[in-house]
Amino acid sequence: MFLPYRHQPMETLTTRGRAVRLGATLLGLALLLLGTVRGTDDDFPFGPFRMYSTSDPPDAPAPDTRVEGVDRTGAVVPLGQDATGIRRAEIEGQQDRYAADPGLLRRVAEAFAERHPAAPALVEVRIVVRWYDIQGGRPTGRWTDRTAVRWKTIP
């Protein structure tokens, strides 16, 4: 049986509270739309949702980027996120900066040394891109490695 007087009470908004909320909603939506249409990642948090939004031809090779170093014993050291605290996507995001100024890779070596004080010093840091072959939108399992940026200490 429906008993209106037993219906749950309601906490309502004032006219002003309603208007302010409507305004905030519209402003937020407008900024998000503007970011989507014209913005870049720089406009965080209103930038475009561009995760996985680029398009590549179904037969173009795909890059898999990694950072590695060589220490003074000649051993190759992987310099991933666990080793340096720098995420791979951050290396890729600033790859043009590294290419223009390979000396910046010294910072990666420093970040590594900071976290591994006992490890032998690095004498070389390089950004290596492994290009995977793709045919018809499917990986074929073949790949080639190319060094994109290289920095060496002067002996």
Added chain:
Amino acid sequence: MTGWLTEAVPRGRVAAFRTLVYLFVAADLVVFTPWVRTRVDVPGDLYQPLLIGRLLPLPTPTPALVGVIFWVLVAVSLLASTGRAPRLLGWTVFALYFEWMIVAMSYGKVDHDRVGLLVALAVLPTAGRARHGDPTRTEAGGWALRVTQIAVICTYFLAAWAKFRFGGLDWATGSVLARAIIRRGTDLADVIAQVPHLLIVAQFGILAFELLSPLVFLLPERWRLAMVGFFYSFHLVTIATITISFAPHLVAMTGFLPLEKVRPIALLRRRRSPAPLGQLGEHPLAAADDDLGAAPLGQA
């Protein structure tokens, strides 16, 4: 329109959502984005502040700054999850988490999985006090949940838009999923990648579901929940194949669910300490009225 935007929800739902969101903030710092703390080891000249970081006078992160934000934010978000002082603690969490995100995103990579969570953090302080299990309906709380839902759906719908903008119409027939699998695929993904045409079909499917996602607001309750269930299943597949969790988005999306029906603490209490028979007979639901002993009283 404003009626829909501020459609009242039970205070218990706001309380449950608030607890979940603030607990997630603490978990996010410790479990999901601990790499933000490793910024401490990354030299300052790799810091490339975002527009918002250049507009606001924010300092270049130092070990001390990042450490202080981390510990204060963990403490304040755990306090906020009890529902106490929702405005003061809520705004504090929002401000600190926002700064945490600006630090996280200013080293060359911006993540796109947390607009829903940031909106939830921005609006929860305005939802007012809410006690767990309180059936009183609130319009302020309704608005907070509604705009969180809108942000969640924007993440899908505007992502389709971004695909047209950056990838063009060729996106659906390109090799984006194959590339994602190469970079971070699981064994399961490697098996799937070998099925002819499946990845291309999946790309059309993703585009279709993102473009149609706003329909969730037009569906009747039951179908709406089913569609949200589909969204969750989509993320389950992306976790299982390309290890992308979108965790903050998944938490924000619980704003669609009747969370007030999930009462883990009340349930535990009833199991552990059954009330004496006489009391139980008179008030069989008494134990369900209270939860999280620290939760504040409603405005009554």
